[in-house]
Amino acid sequence: MAAAGEFDLIFRDATVADGSGGSLSEGDVAVREGTIAQVGGRVDGRASEEIDARDLVLAPGFIDPHTHLDANLFWDPDLTPSSSFGVTTVVTANCGYALAPVLSEDARQYLVAAMSTVEQIPEVSIETGVPFDWSDLTSYAARLDELDVLLNHAFLIGHVPLRAAVLGVPGAFTRRASVDEREAMGRLLRQGLELGALGFSTDQVIGNPGPDGTALPGQVCGEEELLDFAVVLGQGPGPGLFTMANAALLLGREERVADLAWHRRLAAASGRPVVVGPIFDSTDDPGGACAIMDLTLEGQRAKATVVPQISTRPFELWTRLDSPGTLLRSLPSLMAAVLSDGADGVRALAADPAARAQLRREGASMPHNPVFNGRWDHVRVRYSHQRGFEGKDLDALSAERGLDPVDLLLDMAIADDFETQVATVMRNGNDDEVARLVAHPAAMIGASDAGAHILANTDSCYAVWTLQHWVRERKVLSLERAVAMLTGDQARLLGFGDRGLVRAGLAADLVLFDPDRIGTTGVRFVDDQPEAGRRLITDAQGVEMSVVNGTVATRRGVSTGARTGRRLRPSGRRRSES
Numbered sequence: 001m002a003a004a005g006e007f008d009l010i011f012r013d014a015t016v017a018d019g020s021g022g023s024l025s026e027g028d029v030a031v032r033e034g035t036i037a038q039v040g041g042r043v044d045g046r047a048s049e050e051i052d053a054r055d056l057v058l059a060p061g062f063i064d065p066h067t068h069l070d071a072n073l074f075w076d077p078d079l080t081p082s083s084s085f086g087v088t089t090v091v092t093a094n095c096g097y098a099l100a101p102v103l104s105e106d107a108r109q110y111l112v113a114a115m116s117t118v119e120q121i122p123e124v125s126i127e128t129g130v131p132f133d134w135s136d137l138t139s140y141a142a143r144l145d146e147l148d149v150l151l152n153h154a155f156l157i158g159h160v161p162l163r164a165a166v167l168g169v170p171g172a173f174t175r176r177a178s179v180d181e182r183e184a185m186g187r188l189l190r191q192g193l194e195l196g197a198l199g200f201s202t203d204q205v206i207g208n209p210g211p212d213g214t215a216l217p218g219q220v221c222g223e224e225e226l227l228d229f230a231v232v233l234g235q236g237p238g239p240g241l242f243t244m245a246n247a248a249l250l251l252g253r254e255e256r257v258a259d260l261a262w263h264r265r266l267a268a269a270s271g272r273p274v275v276v277g278p279i280f281d282s283t284d285d286p287g288g289a290c291a292i293m294d295l296t297l298e299g300q301r302a303k304a305t306v307v308p309q310i311s312t313r314p315f316e317l318w319t320r321l322d323s324p325g326t327l328l329r330s331l332p333s334l335m336a337a338v339l340s341d342g343a344d345g346v347r348a349l350a351a352d353p354a355a356r357a358q359l360r361r362e363g364a365s366m367p368h369n370p371v372f373n374g375r376w377d378h379v380r381v382r383y384s385h386q387r388g389f390e391g392k393d394l395d396a397l398s399a400e401r402g403l404d405p406v407d408l409l410l411d412m413a414i415a416d417d418f419e420t421q422v423a424t425v426m427r428n429g430n431d432d433e434v435a436r437l438v439a440h441p442a443a444m445i446g447a448s449d450a451g452a453h454i455l456a457n458t459d460s461c462y463a464v465w466t467l468q469h470w471v472r473e474r475k476v477l478s479l480e481r482a483v484a485m486l487t488g489d490q491a492r493l494l495g496f497g498d499r500g501l502v503r504a505g506l507a508a509d510l511v512l513f514d515p516d517r518i519g520t521t522g523v524r525f526v527d528d529q530p531e532a533g534r535r536l537i538t539d540a541q542g543v544e545m546s547v548v549n550g551t552v553a554t555r556r557g558v559s560t561g562a563r564t565g566r567r568l569r570p571s572g573r574r575r576s577e578s
Helices: 105-119 123-129 137-146 159-167 179-194 223-235 253-270 288-298 332-351 353-364 394-401 405-415 431-439 459-473 479-486 488-494
Strands: 007-016 025-032 035-039 047-052 057-060 062-064 087-092 152-155 199-203 241-245 274-279 306-310 315-319 379-383 421-427 510-513 519-529 533-541 543-548 551-555
Touching (some): 062 488, 105 159, 137 179, 199 223, 253 306, 288 306, 315 379, 353 405, 459 479, 459 519, 459 533, 479 488
Parallel strands (some): 241 274
Antiparallel strands (some): 025 035, 315 421, 510 543, 519 533, 543 551
């Protein structure tokens, strides 16, 4: 702790992007006892550490509003790789999947299975790595307060455990709630808000299956249940956010427009923001996402605000050929081989000329579905030990080699001992259309899904990607605007009035980065999940330092071992953006 008249940290000669979207400024920034003490000009005095920040940008720490790091908090105190990207705060319990309340063993098993099924987090990791030494929301919040972790964290109240606590299992995913049950869930939600939850989350996505193909709570509940929750959110403390993966997320424009009317009803019922998304662009409806954004913006009115959350990256899910995945659902013979005998089943299929011929027929007429349009030019090799494959699509590769795409796929996977990963481009495949989304005045960046889809997706790097791709490479966003979208805009929405800007008196959550270098550098697999082994992560460069509550948390993307992250509650303080 700094003595009187001294500082813990001084950043010298920094370029400051303060998170408001205003002009960049030059000067020093000093930190004392977890708080920003001085911004701009020359700071007189000494510090325990002085950082030469010439040619570097100092910004508020990035706030990731859409993660599934609930379980990771208990086994990975550094919250990697999010911490390596300059993220200083994460929000958990998105899309309805959360770890409390847990009032019965059946409920616990169901919420673990639901989180694992939809968010692709291995059940064995959750079962092994999460202690579940709580029952109700009060004991869960107390447990979160005890955690020694690198980053700040805040949570939402998830629909899945809320329903399981009141309706039991299987009632949580098979039927509507009675009036008494809705009132009981409302009381639990109100309790969560009083404990500091930011709001409520649910998953209504049509086409998202629950455990063993069952429906999800957000798909079977009635509108009256969610409208009741909206009223509770409006009456409770904090921002009272209603967040959802919306029903028409994977559907066409007509369905998405109809869905927007539902979101407006929820917003009108609560008087608080309804956060919807991700809003993706689709190859089946180019420009459809921006059309929805336009309609959202046109329909905004005081105390009935719908916030469209977007992803700044292409959305795709990777898969090996010996594991069930999006592509295999379009190739039934291959899926059957994988389900029967994994890699050996695929090898046997490949060695059988008749089976190969059948698979070619299936590959020539892959059906269109909400998550994959059946086109080989939308199947790309993302990871391979073989040269000349990565980054190319199966249509182009098969033409180069004079092979049917199915034969190329089989031969490539077997030659690489099934290490090759292919990805189907599900959404945001057109960079120009995504550029329009990113630049839209209604856009709220989010949808990283950090902690989820651990073998299939790497979008937790969205912040460095935004600064790399949309600022430096495509020049769609100014540096000032991009930083605001990643920091100040998020803090304002989430009710964090005590952070999110580089301003004297606010919490010292900061990131120092090189604007000419920041970005992703590649992907790799690491074996660090409890009992389950591998996960896919993205590496980044250009993040020189991050600071959490006044203490240096990372240096060049590597944890310092500090444990100054804490559970954040809405501050209730409304700050000026001037």
